[in-house]
Amino acid sequence: MSAYYEYPRRMSTTKNRAGIFAVLGAALCFGTTGTTQQLGVPDISPVAVASARLLCGSAFLFVFAYFQRKTRGDVRMPLLDLIICGVGIGMYQLTFFSAVHSTGIAIATVTALGSAPTLSAIVAYLVLREKPQKSWYLGTSVTVLGIILVGTADGVESFEPKGVGLAVLAGLGFAIFNVVCRKSLARGAQDMWLTATTFGVAALVSFPFLFTENPKWIFTTQGFLTVLWLGLVTTSIGYVLFMFGLKRIESSLAATVVLAEPATATILAAIVIGEALFLQSYIGIAIVALGILLTSRTKN
Template sequence: MNKGVVFIIAAAVLWGTTGTAQFFAPEGASPMTVGAFRLLVGGTGLLLFAVSSGCFKGGAPWNKFYVLIGALAVAAYQVTFFTGVKLTGVAVGTIVAIGSAPVSAGLLGYFILHEKIMMRWYISSALAILGCTLLALSGGEDIQISIPGIICAFGAGFSYALYALLTKMLMRDHNGTAAVGLIFFFGAVLLSPVLLVSEASWIMSWQGAAVAVHLGLITTTVSYFFFAKGLRTVSVSSTATLSLAEPLTATILGIFIVGERINFMVGIGIICLFMGIAILIMKSRA
């Protein structure tokens, strides 16, 4: 099996612990401030690790435009995702954001990096998106549609695909950890004003600090170190589809740790996600 596939899945599994960690956040911790602290701690950790391990040594001059757009995409993801979920509901917002990411990544990879899109990718992406849809709709909550919310959710999926693409492009001349470290650190700087205008006193509690450290160091610093290593040998389109191991992990943790109930739709959704990811794994082995 391609080691890059293993690294991408490992990163996605760590991302999948985000929701469970937020479940244990203190009362009053808003999604926006949680996201801002996650980027601040994680982005700083990635940059410090890259500097201390010599990842910035050598290489061509940095393309400042790529770094800036990548940072904007990272910051935009936090804003558009949480806004989309707020406006159009958790179910629809999650479906559109997570489900549109592989499509955006496939198109960007095809037109900009000239990556070939194989039939296996279409099948695996369709299965994974179907799985996400079933998981999101399984709660039985009232579905609400908001056009601005839908647009924001699409923006979140595109933002994810865009910073994955720009990271891939920077890795042509630079170390992957250094590229991710720069993009996420400056993304955190761009999003930091959120902490100045929002209630963020929850971070001063032990529980709040523990959640911020986990989200920052584990689900960002460590996970994006894995992500950078995997992205070196995995196409942008396949990376986005493999990353759908994130909602799969989140669902499993929700069942066994948070105590959420599993129903028929959840079961079928999990199976579809497994099948979609397995198809890409078999492709990489071939």
């Protein structure tokens, strides 16, 4: 879900194509998150699963960062910013898994992804005093409409305000991470090291939640494979691909390509988990996608 860093530079056709495929690969990785949770350990506390994912994912990210240590440079994220970003990512993980558990994969994914760019603009205004452009207001309105349609596709009485609220909080957590990280990236911080350290802090913040469930579930075959997939594929490989792609294509194009994430999550939820989807669901998802595209046209 990190499609809004700014890397304004011209890319050759080859680099552009590589960037598109990398972001697409990342979106496909991200899109398997909810299904993996529900298929692998549906009876385990979602916050315990989120904590285990962060521990595993941050460990692999530090491994990837180690292999890029020669290009790390001297620029580091300030400690306060690092803590804020870590709390943001921890908040995102904990609330997203809880939203999936509460309201289902499709609604949680679409709501979290749809709200992230809108909330990023709000956080950017509060933190960096960056005013959103006029198209942001249209994009936000369209996105909210789409989220309402997805959330009420099975009737208004089926609307889960708690689950949708948790998904919005997940979007806010990611927005905090996105905006605060952007300051250090603009100063020249290495993206891989920045991501690894941020997720490391998030793992520490979320660690107590691991014990909301007896951790022995991690050492079962099902639990181990679930955590491994969530940590290695949906976190580490996903973010490595995403960072690779964002260096080669503009953020507006990345925001378009990453829309494969809710599509992947929705298809997997229907086929693998058996979540009921309705025509209104697909219309709502399309409207959310349009809202994201409109919002991504702004500098935020």
